[in-house]
Amino acid sequence: MRDAQKGSASAIEALFRAHWPKLYRAAYLVVHDAAAAEDIAQESFVAAIRRLETFDRERPFGPWLHRIAVNRAIDWLRVRQLRTEAELEDAAAPVQPRDLSDDALAALAGLVPEHRAVIVLRHLLGYTPGEIAELLGLPRGTVNSRLRRGLDTLRERLPS
């Protein structure tokens, strides 16, 4: 991080390569739209780079980036719900055989955005409920209840 702040291109590439796969995956699991996930992850990185000077390098880069991306993903979903476009499927999407990961994705899609985000933060990115509370600016109890309700819903929908 220190080198990136000084302008090292190789340092920023190392940061990008280290964080992109999970960032993109997390955004995709929240929004379920590859193009939107790419935009969200990419624009989160660009936003982070713009604020690189102000970043406290004593703190880890990942949570900072994840907070930007997950909040953007939640915003994107809320706006999409406002536009009520979520219920129609893309007619051009190819039909693929279902497997377990399809079931997981479908089950995840059934959660409200806020529950989906905390599930992804907890179980994909590995944050503790306390860290998620800090990332999203929520009371810890709210995070716990969202996790519990989200997991209950997933268990009901996923084949055992």
Added chain:
Amino acid sequence: MRRELERIEVPGEDEAERRAWSVVSRAFSERLPAPPPPRRRLRPALVAIAVAIVALVAVAGGLAGSRIVHSVREAVGLKTAAPALTRLPTGGRLLVTSAAGAWIVQPDGSKRLLGRYSQAAWSPHGLFVAVARGHELAAVDPHGMVRWSLARSGVIRLPRWAPDGYRIAYLDGATLRIVAGDGTGDRSFAADVARVAPAWRPSATHEHVLAFSTARRELELYAVDGNEVVARHRLPAVVLQLLWSSDGDRLVVLSAHAIAVFAHDGRPLRSIRLGRRALGAAFEPHTHRLSVILGGPRSDVLSFDLDRPGGHAREIFGGTGRFSGLAWSPDGRWMLIAWPTANQWLFVPAEDGRRIAAVSGITAQFSSGTSLALFPGLDDWCCVP
């Protein structure tokens, strides 16, 4: 659970990473490291000289639009962007949709929130706006007062006002419906249509000819009042956008990798292959030139002259990241490019000799009353009433 989430196949991971790195690395390379703290105070005379030099450089750097194209090609946003939208460079009013709702932007830069609508379209002379949210379609005046509204069982999208103001076409789920401009006579017109905005053919008379795309990838050109099919064509690709030139002589069907051009009666004229993915387009007013956004790690706006073989393309503007929309001013003198990656709007002059005017912080300027921070959609730049 973690294993499950990691096993989910995420489409196009490698391509997305490649594209994103291209954008991120450019954004990083144009960012200047923080300057070191000053070691000693500069003498006032030196400061004055430095300010004068900077001012001279700034004036000399005021390039014409065509030269600016090159200077920003590898940048994410214009550094000279104004911090707020204080005026439009020419007349007309903008229609914008953000998470807060639909907005009208006046020439002096003032904005009015019409209401919490998700879609909006001008009436022909900008006297009214057709707006939609959920299952409701409404016509409101520019102050946001509702003149009429109706509700349908499906989700209402993409209202489009006919050029004479007497008809509005819109989608009710996958059904194309048409209602009179005063809200009466609403009727179903076609089922199983694609989610693409229908396009009325501009006309000096009161004929109502509508172009729309079906879910079976067919283009239909329909004389609404006579209930007559004017033309029907099978399309090779999913339609992104249907556009008429302002004289009604050219119809464009934009798909991801092609511009298909049709005559006013629906005869196919030519097809132009695009090497990169098209994201949107707009006709330059009073011409047969089509401005097209081509996406990728970098976005470019190209102008295609549809009357020339091969569609002779001229580059207008290019920048790093994604352009989400464009609109021409009604007088054809300025083009507005929406640039979410830079959180900027760019007003690009049609003629050389003027500078590009950029405005930054667009998301915040249209997020009133909501905590949602997403870049707003650019709907249209309409006429002076």
